[in-house]
Amino acid sequence: MFCDFTPSYPVADIADEEVHLWLIDTNDALPSKVLDDGLSLLSDGEKNRMKQFRKAARQHQFLIARVALRCILNALLNHPGARDLRFTTNPYGKPALANNSENIQFNLSHSGSIILIAVTLGRECGVDIEHIDNTRNIYDLARFYFHPAEYGTLRGPHNVPADILQFYKLWTLKEAFIKGEGKGMAIPGNGFYFCNTEAASPRLRVADPALAAHPHWLFHHQVYNDTFSTALAIASPPDTVLNISRRRLLFNPLT
Known part of the structure; x- marks a missing residue:
């Protein structure tokens, strides 16, 4: 909290x-x-x-x-x-x-x-917050915007509540990374993906290393007030x- x-x-x-x-x-x-x-x-x-x-x-x-x-x-x-x-x-x-x-x-x-x-000293950062909309068609959005590895973590309409939380976790993590890199839509949403999203700090995988100016990022995700998905991206060495x-x-x- x-x-x-x-x-x-x-x-x-x-x-x-x-x-x-x-x-x-x-x-x-x-x-x-x-x-x-x-x-x-x-x-x-x-x-x-x-x-x-x-x-x-x-x-x-x-x-x-x-x-x-x-x-x-x-x-x-x-x-x-x-x-x-x-x-x-x-x-x-x-x-x-x-x-x-x-x-x-x-x-x-x-x-x-x-x-x-978000405010840091000497480290590029990105932050994103999204209101969790339970009525949104997340599957069409994920199919268009997410990397296939991320889309594959959504288990389908029989698992909607959990899928909605997973969708917004990935969405905010991706937006935080894009904002941290500061390249906007020059970084396509399917050009990178997150794995190990259940961990305290999810891991980033970039398909083309040229897309990212910083080789190492740390990430943090949190749901605020059961209503908002928040994500933070910090350019930092992995052992930080x-x-x-x-x-x-x-x-x-x-x-």
């Missing part, structure tokens, strides 16, 4: 062997002043992106995600102000800090009301032992 965590800034430093996972629920009641003050932290580009979402709920989600990310990174970097942080993207769109002498890496995902942010620190942002990140 993700622990309840009411942050007081500055956040404690992050060590080389640590991964900080922050969970934010946009359903948490936030005073309008917090949202107004949060909007002032966003860059003009972020404000324009937010305006492109037609639904108010999606704008609300984007605002909270960007405010939380800025405040967390600002605290770790001991930066003068969250508003002054600058971001850049790689050719595939993966975001990063523009000025990052501390080599802080991060990744963000959202599903429904939940936002998940990481400390995953889960933190619930109950929040007023501006205080």
Whole structure:
């Protein structure tokens, strides 16, 4: 379970062997002043992106995600102000800090009301969260998107509940890896697969080594609140032992 965590800034430093996972629920009641003050932290580009979402709920989600990310990174970097942080993207769109002498890496995902942010020191990372939809046609999706070795782990309509959990475990693990590598759809979903998914850290097999910039990844999967499948990917040597620190942002990140 993700622990309840009411942050007081500055956040404690992050060590080389640590991964900080922050969970934010946009359903948490936030005073309008917090949202107004949060909007002032966003860059003009972020404000324009937010305006492109037609639904108010999606704008609300984007605002909270960007405010939380800025405040967390600002605290770790001991930066003068969250508003002054600058971001850049790689050719595939993966975001990063523009000025990052501390080599802080991060990744963000959202599903429904939940936002998940991963932060590491000097290690590429990817994170994914998906709401578990029990009505979804997982078999057609898996046949199209998964590697045959992964599709073969689904046992068919007579085993739907277990197959749904296996599908979302694989789905989020694959998305976390793709986001960690930062190559987007340049990495086809059937170009790699996971095995030993029942273990604490599933193993990755890549059909073409040229698809992956990092030879070794560590993975972690967890179901949150019986409703969301979450996965984390960290570029690390196979013998690395990481400390995953889960933190619930109950929040007023501006205080």
